[in-house]
Amino acid sequence: MDDIPVPLPANPTRFMDRFRAFIRARHLAYRTEKTYCFWVREFIRFHDKRHPESMGSTEVSQWLSHLANNRNVAVNTQKTALNALVFMYHQFLDKELGELQFTKTSRGRKLPTVFTHDEAISVLANMKGTHRLISGLMYGSGLRVMEAARLRVQDVEFSEPCLFVRETKGDKWRRTILPSSVCEVLKTQIEFALALHQQDLQDGFGEVYLPNALSKKYPGAARSPGWQYVFPAHRLAIDPRSGVRRRHHIGEQQVRRAVKAATSAAGIRKKASCHTFRHSFATDLLRRGTDIRSIQELMGHNDIGTTQIYTHVVGTHERGISSPLDTPTGFSL
Numbered sequence: 446m447d448d449i450p451v452p453l454p455a456n457p458t459r460f461m462d463r464f465r466a467f468i469r470a471r472h473l474a475y476r477t478e479k480t481y482c483f484w485v486r487e488f489i490r491f492h493d494k495r496h497p498e499s500m501g502s503t504e505v506s507q508w509l510s511h512l513a514n515n516r517n518v519a520v521n522t523q524k525t526a527l528n529a530l531v532f533m534y535h536q537f538l539d540k541e542l543g544e545l546q547f548t549k550t551s552r553g554r555k556l557p558t559v560f561t562h563d564e565a566i567s568v569l570a571n572m573k574g575t576h577r578l579i580s581g582l583m584y585g586s587g588l589r590v591m592e593a594a595r596l597r598v599q600d601v602e603f604s605e606p607c608l609f610v611r612e613t614k615g616d617k618w619r620r621t622i623l624p625s626s627v628c629e630v631l632k633t634q635i636e637f638a639l640a641l642h643q644q645d646l647q648d649g650f651g652e653v654y655l656p657n658a659l660s661k662k663y664p665g666a667a668r669s670p671g672w673q674y675v676f677p678a679h680r681l682a683i684d685p686r687s688g689v690r691r692r693h694h695i696g697e698q699q700v701r702r703a704v705k706a707a708t709s710a711a712g713i714r715k716k717a718s719c720h721t722f723r724h725s726f727a728t729d730l731l732r733r734g735t736d737i738r739s740i741q742e743l744m745g746h747n748d749i750g751t752t753q754i755y756t757h758v759v760g761t762h763e764r765g766i767s768s769p770l771d772t773p774t775g776f777s778l
Contacts, residue, residue, distance in 0.1 A: 450465075450469065450475050450478065451465075451685070452685050453465055453466055453469075460496070460497070461482060461485070461486070464481075464482065464485065464533065464537055465478060465482060467536075467537050468481065468482075471536075476591075480525060480529065481528075481529040481532060481533070483529075484525065484526045484529035484530065485497070485529055485530065485533055487508075487526070488504075488505070488508050488526075488529075488530060491507075491508050491511060492504055492507075492508070497533060497534070497538065498538060498540070501534075501540070501542060501543075502542045502543045502544065502545055505530050505534075505542060505545060505547075506545050506546050506547040507547075508526075508530075509523060509526065509527060509545070509547035509548070510547040510548040512526060512550065513547070513548045513549060513550035513551070514548055517550070517552055518550055518552065519550065519552050519555070520549075520550055520552065522550075523549070523550045527545075530542075556754065556757055556758055557720075557721075557724040557754065557755075557758060558715050558716055558717055558718075558721050558724065559721060559724045559725045559728045559758055560584075560713070560715070560717065560721055560722070560725040561725075562725075562729060564711070564713055564715075565584050565722065565725050567711040567712075567713070568580070568704065568707045568708050568711050568713065568717075569581060569584070569707070570711070571706075571707035571708075571710040571711050572703055572704075572707045575634070575676055575695060576699070576700055576703035576704075576707075578627065578630055578631065578634060578676075579593045579594065579676060579695070579700050580700070580703070580704055580707075580719070580722060581624070581626075581627050582596075582608075582624075582627065583719060583722035583723055583726070584722040584723075584725055584726055585622065585623075585624035585626070585627060585726070586608055586621045586622050586623060586624065586726070587621055587622070587723050587726035587727060587743050587744055588608070588610065588621070588723065589613075589719075589720070589723060590697050590700050590701065590719040590720070591612075591697055592610050592612065592613055593676070593700070594674075594676055594694045594695050594696070594697050594700065595612040595674065595694055596608070596610075596674065596675040596676065596694075597611070597612075597671065597672055597673065597674060597675065598635055598638065598639065598670055598671050598672070598673050598674075598675055599671035599672065600675075601623065601631065601635065601675065602623070603623070603628055603632065605623075606623040606625065606628060607620050607621065607622065607623050608620070608621050608622070608623050610745065612656060613745055617745055617747070619742065619743070619745040621743045621745075622743065631675075634675060634676070635675055638673055638674065638675055638676070638677050639670050639673065641677055641692070642670065642673045642677075642692075645681070645692055646668065650681060650690060650691060650692070651668050651691075651692075652667040652668050652689060652691050653667050653668075653672050653673055653674065653691060653692065654667070654684060654691060654693065655667050655672060674692075674693070674694040674695075676694055676695040677692050677693075677694060677695065678692055678693045678694060678695055678696065680692075697719075700719060701718065701719055704717070704718065704719050704722075705718070723744075724755070724758075726743075726744075727740055727743075727744055727752070727755045728755050728758050728759050730743070731755050731756065731759045732759055737749065737752055737753060737756070740752055740755070
């Protein structure tokens with residue numbers, strides 16, 4: 446259960462505990478919490494464990510320059526580190542940083558690794574069961590592994606068909622494609638999940654975790670079929686947030702290990718991961734002529750610039766771009 450927040454004291458006094466409590470009060474994603482806490486700790490350690498309240502723009506600029514000059518981090522990594530400190534100072538400490546003067550990293554963003562269609566199918570062919578279905582949704586719907594693992598029964602719409610992706614990075618809901626080729630096996634998986642839920646109810650359990658304190662607003666929702674995970678964990682476990690024994694969703698690490706093993710079995714030597722399926726979803730759509738704005742919406746990107754990275758992955762000839770020298774004039778060298 447790698448997406449469950451670590452428990453905090455009822456009245457936190459330590460700086461990092463108070464910072465975590467502040468983040469949770471604003472309902473930021475747990476991954477955001479972990480990322481921000483990581484970079485704040487790095488900043489504090491760099492300055493010999495001085496308290497952030499005793500530091501300001503000078504120390505922040507020094508640290509960001511250190512990341513560029515000495516650690517050679519990528520552009521997005523330095524931006525994430527900056528975002529973490531701006532959040533801490535502006536919102537948590539209510540302290541303006543003013544103008545920052547730091548060295549911006551020159552290490553550009555790498556192009557994402559993608560599967561060809563044949564490679565993606567080959568990897569899927571070397572998987573089975575739940576892991577194969579989840580990977581099929583990552584490739585066929587553009588889901589992140591965490592989004593696929595956290596999919597709820599009510600998020601699947603077979604009549605249209607589509608998926609509603611609610612528990613996302615940055616808590617930005619979106620709607621995406623549901624491939625017809627997975628519908629039957631997905632229906633079977635949902636039937637299994639609901640049957641398991643009925644058994645849990647009979648055993649005195651059956652209450653699932655609800656995000657953003659929805660369990661207080663809708664007391665009966667945690668036991669309703671619609672809120673159950675499509676891919677439930679094999680066994681019940683104690684939720685450290687509440688002490689309630691409940692069934693969580695399948696672990697993301699299980700899926701990652703299965704994808705890694707299947708990629709190796711398929712003889713693919715690329716540095717691939719679960720996210721490679723999501724990248725491949727976007728590039729395949731681009732190859733087939735889908736406009737970039739539609740891909741942006743399906744991927745859930747805030748910035749069109751993030752989506753445009755895939756235009757560098759897809760070859761120019763695959764996008765119908767040709768050299769002006771190749772116009773039909775009959776000229777040849």
